[in-house]
Amino acid sequence: MSTATAAFDLPVEYRTLENAARAVAAEFAPEAIEIRRHVIEHGELHPKLWRRFCEQGWAGAMISADRGGSAIGLLGAALILEAFAARGIVLWMPVLSNAIAHAIDRVGPDSARERWLPRIAAGTAQLGIAVTEPASGHNLFGVETEIQYTGTHFVVTGVKRVTSGLDLVDRVLVFGRTVAEDGTSGYTTVLVDPGAAGVTVTEIPMRYREGVRQFQLELDHVVLPGDALVGSVGGGLLSLWPFTDVERVLTAAICSGSAAHCLDNAVARAKHRVIAGREPIGVHQAVAHPLAHLHARHAAVRLLLRRAALGFDRADSAQTAAADANAVKLLASELAFDAADHAMQVFGAEAWDEREGWLDLYLDARLSRSGPVSNEFALNYLAEHVLGLPAR
Numbered sequence: 001m002s003t004a005t006a007a008f009d010l011p012v013e014y015r016t017l018e019n020a021a022r023a024v025a026a027e028f029a030p031e032a033i034e035i036r037r038h039v040i041e042h043g044e045l046h047p048k049l050w051r052r053f054c055e056q057g058w059a060g061a062m063i064s065a066d067r068g069g070s071a072i073g074l075l076g077a078a079l080i081l082e083a084f085a086a087r088g089i090v091l092w093m094p095v096l097s098n099a100i101a102h103a104i105d106r107v108g109p110d111s112a113r114e115r116w117l118p119r120i121a122a123g124t125a126q127l128g129i130a131v132t133e134p135a136s137g138h139n140l141f142g143v144e145t146e147i148q149y150t151g152t153h154f155v156v157t158g159v160k161r162v163t164s165g166l167d168l169v170d171r172v173l174v175f176g177r178t179v180a181e182d183g184t185s186g187y188t189t190v191l192v193d194p195g196a197a198g199v200t201v202t203e204i205p206m207r208y209r210e211g212v213r214q215f216q217l218e219l220d221h222v223v224l225p226g227d228a229l230v231g232s233v234g235g236g237l238l239s240l241w242p243f244t245d246v247e248r249v250l251t252a253a254i255c256s257g258s259a260a261h262c263l264d265n266a267v268a269r270a271k272h273r274v275i276a277g278r279e280p281i282g283v284h285q286a287v288a289h290p291l292a293h294l295h296a297r298h299a300a301v302r303l304l305l306r307r308a309a310l311g312f313d314r315a316d317s318a319q320t321a322a323a324d325a326n327a328v329k330l331l332a333s334e335l336a337f338d339a340a341d342h343a344m345q346v347f348g349a350e351a352w353d354e355r356e357g358w359l360d361l362y363l364d365a366r367l368s369r370s371g372p373v374s375n376e377f378a379l380n381y382l383a384e385h386v387l388g389l390p391a392r
């Protein structure tokens with residue numbers, strides 16, 4: 001029996017969607033390791049899986065029907081990515097593309113909506129994001145990348161420390177400080193072609209975290225046309241706010257699914273692994289209790305995940321949505337890490353055989369505590385904006 005509890009709180013259409021995603025994920029589960037390898041070695045999403053994914057309308061989860069999307073919202077996207085992760089298939093690019101598509105939908109302009117949303121919905125375009133810098137880390141307000149606006153075009157100069165999937169994306173959303181001749185200040189977001197003149201992309205050896213390659217992005221006076229803009233000149237923060245909740249909730253969805261995958265497999269092994277002809281290792285409380293505890297934590301995380309996603313879709317309250325997005329990202333990443341850690345323990349030496357995939361799950365789970373937003377930043381948000389504690 002799966003360790004996953006029934007999602008009693010879901011409206012029927014979401015339960016149907018969840019079942020459909022679980023069925024497709026189960027079909028591809030035997031190829032999970034090959035799917036990950038294909039993306040890394042070929043610089044493209046696994047064609048058979050991606051075609052199937054797009055045929056279901058899942059690539060356009062957060063895009064409205066009039067732009068070719070399925071409009072199943074953040075809850076729909078979360079259920080799908082959770083279902084795949086629960087079968088060992090981590091789909092990171094849809095996290096970024098959904099989050100950026102949602103940002104473009106919110107802040108425009110129409111030219112960006114018309115150009116990118118139908119292609120993302122069809123699965124023929126992928127977008128990445130470049131915020132983190134060597135000096136400022138993930139602190140948005142300290143970015144040094146300059147986005148100069150001349151009145152007709154943009155000139156971008158700066159270094160982005162870690163950017164995921166640059167070999168897979170059509171454009172990367174670059175966040176930088178505005179330099180404008182009319183004196184407009186603030187921040188700006190523009191879509192940069194990783195193959196444009198003045199762009200240097202250098203791979204960082206990170207053992208393909210999240211199942212994709214990782215890169216440093218250097219931009220040296222990269223000239224972009226005016227239609228590269230997302231949002232408005234000086235309004236870059238407004239582009240990022242809609243992005244962050246989506247990215248956090250979908251990261252939590254993948255963490256929840258990965259935790260289920262670790263738990264299901266560890267439970268199965270604890271039942272069947274018999275050492276030297278004695279009883280299965282699961283009879284030992286040292287093995288069983290951590291699994292039972294993880295099961296209880298997973299049930300709680302799944303409920304919060306569904307509440308966070310549904311609350312976001314219903315737009316009940318932006319503040320509650322952000323609070324839930326940060327809380328669930330924090331708890332789901334801790335759960336995923338503890339589940340992967342205990343699965344490693346239960347699998348013993350087998351866990352260290354790189355062909356089995358456990359090390360990848362373990363390192364990905366560890367990463368989720370540091371990114372895409374670190375858990376300290378999630379806690380800062382909760383402390384300051386929910387609890388009202390003083391900030392430095």
Ligand SMILES: Cc1cc2nc3c(=O)[nH]c(=O)nc-3n(C[C@H](O)[C@H](O)[C@H](O)COP(=O)(O)OP(=O)(O)OC[C@H]3O[C@@H](n4cnc5c(N)ncnc54)[C@H](O)[C@@H]3O)c2cc1C
Pocket residue numbers: 128129130131132133136137138139162163164206209214367370371372373374375376377380
């Ligand atoms: C595999 C991988 C993929 C990534 N992909 C992308 C990507 O596609 N796009 C992108 O923009 N970034 C990406 N990142 C960057 C990632 O978001 C950052 O690594 C992460 O947010 C932490 O920032 P940092 O590495 O600069 O750490 P630092 O800013 O150097 O911080 C180090 C530690 O100090 C803590 N800290 C810093 N300030 C505070 C504070 N005020 N309060 C409490 N704690 C604090 C941080 O939480 C962190 O734990 C990726 C990173 C990795 C490892």
